[in-house]
Amino acid sequence: MRAWALRQLKESAGSYAASVAVVAVVSAFAVLLLETTEVFSAVLRDAGFDAVEAIRTGMAVVTVVFLGIAVVVAGIVISNTFSMVYAGRIKDIALLRLVGATGSQVRRTSLIDGVIVGAAGAAVGILAGIGLSFLGLALIEQTTGAVLPFVMVPQLVLVPMLGGMGATTAASFAGSRSASRVAPIEASRDAAGVQRVTEKASRVRVVLGLVLVGIGAALLALGLLAGAVGPLGLLIAFPGGVASIVGVIVASPVLMPPVLKLASRLLPSGAPARLAAASSTSDPVRTSRTLISVVIGVTLLTMFTVAGEMFLAATREFLGDDSGQTADAISGLLTTVYVLVGFSVVVAGIGLGSTLSMSVLQRRRELGVLRAVGFTTGQARLMLMWESLLVTVVGVVVGLLLGTLYGFVGANSILGSQYFGPPLLPLGFASVVVAGAIVFGLLASLAPGVRASRVPPAEALRVA
Numbered sequence: 001m002r003a004w005a006l007r008q009l010k011e012s013a014g015s016y017a018a019s020v021a022v023v024a025v026v027s028a029f030a031v032l033l034l035e036t037t038e039v040f041s042a043v044l045r046d047a048g049f050d051a052v053e054a055i056r057t058g059m060a061v062v063t064v065v066f067l068g069i070a071v072v073v074a075g076i077v078i079s080n081t082f083s084m085v086y087a088g089r090i091k092d093i094a095l096l097r098l099v100g101a102t103g104s105q106v107r108r109t110s111l112i113d114g115v116i117v118g119a120a121g122a123a124v125g126i127l128a129g130i131g132l133s134f135l136g137l138a139l140i141e142q143t144t145g146a147v148l149p150f151v152m153v154p155q156l157v158l159v160p161m162l163g164g165m166g167a168t169t170a171a172s173f174a175g176s177r178s179a180s181r182v183a184p185i186e187a188s189r190d191a192a193g194v195q196r197v198t199e200k201a202s203r204v205r206v207v208l209g210l211v212l213v214g215i216g217a218a219l220l221a222l223g224l225l226a227g228a229v230g231p232l233g234l235l236i237a238f239p240g241g242v243a244s245i246v247g248v249i250v251a252s253p254v255l256m257p258p259v260l261k262l263a264s265r266l267l268p269s270g271a272p273a274r275l276a277a278a279s280s281t282s283d284p285v286r287t288s289r290t291l292i293s294v295v296i297g298v299t300l301l302t303m304f305t306v307a308g309e310m311f312l313a314a315t316r317e318f319l320g321d322d323s324g325q326t327a328d329a330i331s332g333l334l335t336t337v338y339v340l341v342g343f344s345v346v347v348a349g350i351g352l353g354s355t356l357s358m359s360v361l362q363r364r365r366e367l368g369v370l371r372a373v374g375f376t377t378g379q380a381r382l383m384l385m386w387e388s389l390l391v392t393v394v395g396v397v398v399g400l401l402l403g404t405l406y407g408f409v410g411a412n413s414i415l416g417s418q419y420f421g422p423p424l425l426p427l428g429f430a431s432v433v434v435a436g437a438i439v440f441g442l443l444a445s446l447a448p449g450v451r452a453s454r455v456p457p458a459e460a461l462r463v464a
Contacts, residue, residue, distance in 0.1 A: 016085070016113070018354030019078045020121040022347050023168060026067075026074045027125025027160035028132065029343045033063040034159060035133040038151035066340040069300060071167055073293050073344045076249075077351030078171035080289040082113065084355070114172030115165055122164030126157055202254045209251025216244025220409045227416030237413040241406050245299070248402070252288035256394075257281040260291075263394050267386055272379045275370075276386035287391060290355045294395030295402065297345040298433060301338065302403020302425065303410065308334040309424035310411035317419060352388065353444040371456075381449035385442060392441035396433055400425070 037059045044052045137148050216239075223237025248255075257280075264277030280287050308330055315326050367380060408423035415421075 016081065016117050018350050019081045019117050019168065019171075020124065022074045022077050022350050023118055023121025023164040024125035024128060025343060025346055025350070026070045026167075027122045027164050028129035029070055029125075030063075030067050030160040030163065031126055031129025031156050032132060032136075033067060033340075034153070034156055035129070035151065037063060038153055039137070039148050042151055043148065066343075067163075069296070069341070070344045070347060071163060073296050073347045073351075075167050075171050076289050076293045076296075077347060077354070078117075078168055079174050080286060080293075080351065081354055082110065082172045082174070083289075084286060085113075086110065110172040111169055114169035117172070118165035118168030119161070121168070122161045125164065126160050129160070130156070205251050205254050209247045209255070212243050212247030212250060214247075216240045216242070216247060219243065220405075223413040224409055224416065227413035228420065230417055231414050233413030233416060234410060237409050241409070245296070245402070248295070249292050252292050253284045256288045256291055257284045259398070260287065260390060260394055263397075264390060267390065270382075271375070272382035273386045276383045276390060279383070280387050280390050286355060290352055291391050291395045291398075293348040293351045294392055294437075295399045297341065297348045298396050298399025298437075299403040299406065300341045300344065301433065302400050302429075303406040304334060304337045304341070305429050306404050306407025306423050306425050307411040308337075308407075309426060310407070310415070310421050313421055313424060314411075314415050314419040349440060349444060352392065352440070353447065368456075377454075381445075384449040385445040388445035388448075389438065389441040392437045392444070393434070396437040400430060400433065 037056060040059065041052055041056045044055060134150060137150060141147055219240025220237050221240075223233040223235075223240060225233070226236050227233030260280050261277070264273075264280065267273040267277055311330055312327055315330065319326060367375075370380070404423050404425050407425075412420055
């Protein structure tokens with residue numbers, strides 16, 4: 001089994017490129033956050049500042065929060081990749097099961113993929129993060145004259161390495177579950193590699209998702225009520241936001257396909273758009289994971305934007321003409337948050353492109369049939385483009401709605417006793433996000449579209 005796993009890993013190395021890139025981005029992000037904390041703490045310590053440890057603890061909390069967000073998004077993307085890779089190995093797994101391999105043995109072999117992919121991505125990310133840290137310190141010295149030393153501590157290597165390997169190992173184990181549970185005879189009949197949600201699993205997902213969303217909604221409402229009394233309503237609203245977004249993630253393979261189907265009615269007429277709509281709902285697990293990674297990134301950006309605008313409105317109301325300095329501080333903080341959350345958006349973008357590229361590999365027979373009956377290379381590219389745009393735009397719209405809700409509740413759960421305001425979503429921000437999503441979707445579809453257009457009909461039809 002181990003020899004088979006290593007051989008399959010070698011053959012599938014190209015399919016894991018996106019996962020390595022995702023781990024590298026998150027690892028580099030971790031190094032930058034950790035190094036920033038160390039350098040800032042060292043500067044304060046040298047200056048004789050008394051509250052160094054308190055500030056260091058606060059920065060550590062910020063690091064854990066934003067790194068945790070990036071890891072969650074990365075885990076979704078990587079799990080999707082592993083699921084699709086193992087779906088493509090379904091026939092080999094069937095043969096192993098026929099000669100006596102158990103499902104647990106198949107799942108254990110997936111850990112080899114997870115450890116190697118995680119270690120490779122983390123190593124690249126650590127080196128990139130250290131290089132970017134040196135570059136950043138040099139730029140600061142050049143622009144301000146301040147000489148800041150690079151602080152090398154063990155956690156710069158240990159945290160991203162252990163985190164990367166842990167995330168990919170967990171994602172590989174989760175991604176291999178479906179393939180490992182398939183009966184040998186059923187696996188040998190499955191050529192499409194489509195991950196379907198059984199009726200029982202659908203019911204469980206819907207019930208669990210609705211329960212979590214209901215609990216989350218109740219806590220969000222209680223947080224608003226508590227915020228009207230004092231500033232501690234956020235302590236109630238925060239777990240409500242976590243519970244509700246987890247509920248959306250759990251139920252997404254069941255709830256998102258109808259949303260995509262409804263949104264697909266806005267697509268233009270024509271074979272490429274219609275086939276893109278059908279393809280986006282043909283594999284609900286794959287599509288929902290890709291969509292959710294976009295949703296999380298946009299939700300975070302929108303949440304902080306709405307909350308920040310509401311804080312600015314409250315500041316202007318209370319301070320009037322004297323609000324300039326405070327408003328500038330809030331705007332600067334928002335910019336910092338955008339940069340931190342931006343890493344999650346980058347991870348989501350890599351995941352979208354990866355999913356489309358791998359779906360082309362798994363749909364060679366489908367593409368071959370289309371080409372054989374007259375589908376042109378341009379139509380193949382258009383199909384992938386519409387599929388990418390559909391998933392991206394739906395993810396952005398859902399993210400805008402959720403982010404506006406969370407930002408509104410978060411701000412009022414803190415400010416409600418002094419200032420209870422409506423949700424403020426700047427039109428410019430929403431326009432930029434939607435426009436960015438369109439560009440995002442177009443760019444993500446370029447490479448998969450080229451790959452799809454190059455599938456020769458006869459070669460694709462011979463794929464077993």
